[in-house]
Amino acid sequence: MSDDTREISVDYLARVEGEGALFLKLNGDEVEDLRFTIFEPPRFYEAFLRGRRFSEAPDITARICGICPVAYQMSAVNAMENAAGAVVLDPIRELRRLLYFGEWIESHTLHVYMLHTPDFLGYPSAIEMAGDFPDIVTNALRLKKLGNRIMTVVGGREINPINVKVGGFYRAPLGTDLDALKDELRWAIDTAAETVELVAGFEFPDFTMDYEFVSLRHSDEYAILDGRIVSSEGLDIDVTEWGDHFEETQVEWSNALHARLKERGRYHVGPMARFANNGDHLTPVAQVAADAAGLRPGESNPFRSIIVRAVEIVLACEEALGIIERYVRPDPAAEAVEPRSAVGHGASEAPRGLLYHRYELDSSGFIADTQIVPPTSQNQASIEEDLRAYVRGRTHLDDETLQWQLEQAIRNYDPCISCATHFLDLTVERAGRQ
Amino acid sequence: MTRRLFGIGNPDRGDDAAGIAVAQAVVGWESEVRNTGSPDMIESWFPYDEVVIVDAMSSGAPPGQVHVFDGRRDVIPSGAFTSTHSFGPAEIVALAGVLDRMPSTLTLYGIEIGHTEFGEPMSAAVQSAVTALAEELRRA
Known part of the structure; x- marks a missing residue:
């Protein structure tokens, strides 16, 4: 390293799930090298599943992530039912959506209020922010608790739900159990809509990217x-x-595989992608909130993803309330699913984006092969490209400012590195700097 | 006097199951099992007078050693507890303090762990600590 070379090292990136590193080498204003590294060791779940019964996949894969276990369960049941040629009836499907919206509320609330908002308000963490903005944080805690309650009532417990099975549920909740959530959901819709207004008022960098948005x-x-x-x-x-x-x-x-489109390379999954491809299906209050925020499908400033996430919290609460108001208790709670020798594919929208599962089953229903593609590994190339582009006009920034903004750019994705294979050593090496 | 115990850990990762194992073994407490600490625990403990959190800890001490912290008085070492999204017991307790949502008593037990391999049982030293702590809490 020459005397003109500058290097910044950060041992740990705060407010993301997992451990990784970022290496950035600058030569003057040129980005010579940039690597977003996930060094959490591979977790071998795909190998671990081989030889297990098809019915075990939802509970085993739910252990991959403490933040989005329902996503793993739903992609797993979709894949197993696809392999068996089974289709569940609407009441079961609706209950699954309710459980999933509980997870969205919980996960999005954690990210929007506790992890990402401190970036925009200039606090190192939610703890310092809570001193000046206690209402934001107490609303977040209440919203998150609501998500947990939905998970508990439908999923059996709030973390790693145990009530999900291939074909449906072990036990369907009573309508009275769900009715108890209505008043809190009505409060949550109003509160979440106010949050959209709050986050839309943040100051965002002038930065857009050309993304291919992929979602269901x-x-x-x-x-x-x-x-x-x-x-x-x-x-x-x-x-x-x-x-x-x-x-x-x-x-x-990186210990995480990069996913790419065979024809066009990198792509983007998550809230902005869902909004781009499903923006015509917003719920009424979410639509009003998005409109008032000036948000349009195709939004491509990744820093504004916080607004999309906030809109999705509104949507999740409206959808959850609607499902409860229409609730017909599934009877039976699950349909019988008989496995067969087949390959099953399943996908669903985890809070962070598309989650794809593929299982190869033998005739007795034992798993012969598995492929699990989580959202963060799909976004890894997109994150790197964001960082590369963001640095290009901002090499004049001092190391501390640059580091803060790059970390924020990574948090735009709410990356879940534990899912992708934990995060962040940042090294900036500057060559030829005057 | 109402009291609630939170056991935090991953039952599939060896010694990391310690917090959950205590919550499952203890008698006489309203207990809650979590795979990860989360700030909404503050909402869950708010109506309670006495709250206990048991979590795995890695400070370099021998496996099975139990560290005890008074949540209202002690500085809790953030890095010694595993957490997701940088929100572990230390941060949760600090946030509760800022929001003035501390229970009358809040005790954090950190059980020193050794191995955290997937699919492995708890080590004998940690199992022994779990049994002893569950008994201590039962008698409390």
């Missing part, structure tokens, strides 16, 4: 549980065709 799309609703895989560039495929259009590749600097 459902013909009748804002996709969360199922649908076709679509993109802003015209991709429109059945979930079973995932392998025809996407591939995973190993990069030497």
Whole structure:
């Protein structure tokens, strides 16, 4: 390293899930090298699942993530039912969506209020922010508790729900159990809508990216549980065709596989992608809130993803209330699903984006092969490209400011590195700096 | 006097199951099991007078050693507890303090752990600490 070279090292990136690193090498104003590294060791879940019964997949894969276990359960049950040729009836499907919206409320609330808002208000964490803005934080705690209650009532417990099975649920909740959530959901809709207004007023960097947005799309609703895989560039495929259009590749600097479109490379999953592809299916209050915030499908400033997440909290609360008001208790709580020798594909929209599962089953229902593609590994290339582009006009910033803004750019994605394979050493090396 | 115990950990990762194991073994407490600490625990403990949190801890001490912290008085070492999104017991207790949502008593037990391999049982030293702490809490 020459005397002109500057290097910044950060041992740990705060407010993300997991451990990783960022290496940035600058030569004057040129980005010579940039690597977003996930060094959490591989977790071998795909190997761990081989030889297990098809019925065990929802509970085993739920352990991959303490933040979004329902996403893993839902993609797993979708895949297993696809393999068996089974289709569940509407009451079960509705209950699954309710459980999933509980997880969205919980996960999005944590990110919007506790992890991301401190960036925009200039606090190192929610703890310092709470001193000046106690109402923001207490509302977040109440919203998050509501998400937990939904998870508990439908899923059996708030973390790693135990009530989900292939074919449906072990026990369907009583209508009276769900009715108890209504008043709190009505409060939550109003509070979440106010939050959209709050976060839309933040100051955002002038920064947009050219993304191919990939998500599920459902013909009748804002996709969360199922649908076709679509993109802003015209991709429109059945979930079973995932392998025809996407591939995973190993990069030497990361323990997580990078996913890419075979034809066009990097793509973007998550709230902005869902909004781009499902923006016509917003619920009424969410639509009003999005409009008032000036948000349009196709929004491509990743820093404004906090507004989209806030809109999705409104939507999740409205959808949850609607499901409860229409609730017909499934009887039986689950349909019998008989496994067969087949390959099953399943996808759903985890809070951070598309989560794809593929299972190869033998005739006795034992798992022969598995592929799990979480959202963060799909976004890894997109995160790197964001960082590369963001640095390009901002090399004049001092190291401390640059580091803060790059960390914020990563938090735009709410990356869950534990899912992708924990995060963040940041090294900025500047060569030829005057 | 109402009291609630939170056991935090991952039952599939060896010694990291310690907090959950205490919550499941203790008698006479209203207990709650969590795979990860979360700030909404503050909402869950707010109506209670006495709150206990048991979590795995890694400070370099021998596995099975139990560290005890008074949540209202002691500085809780953030890095010694595993957490998600940088929100572990230390941050949760600090946030409760800022929001003036502390219970009358808040005790945090950190059980020193050794291995955290997937699918492995707890080590004998940690199991022994779990049993002893559950008994101590039962008698409390």
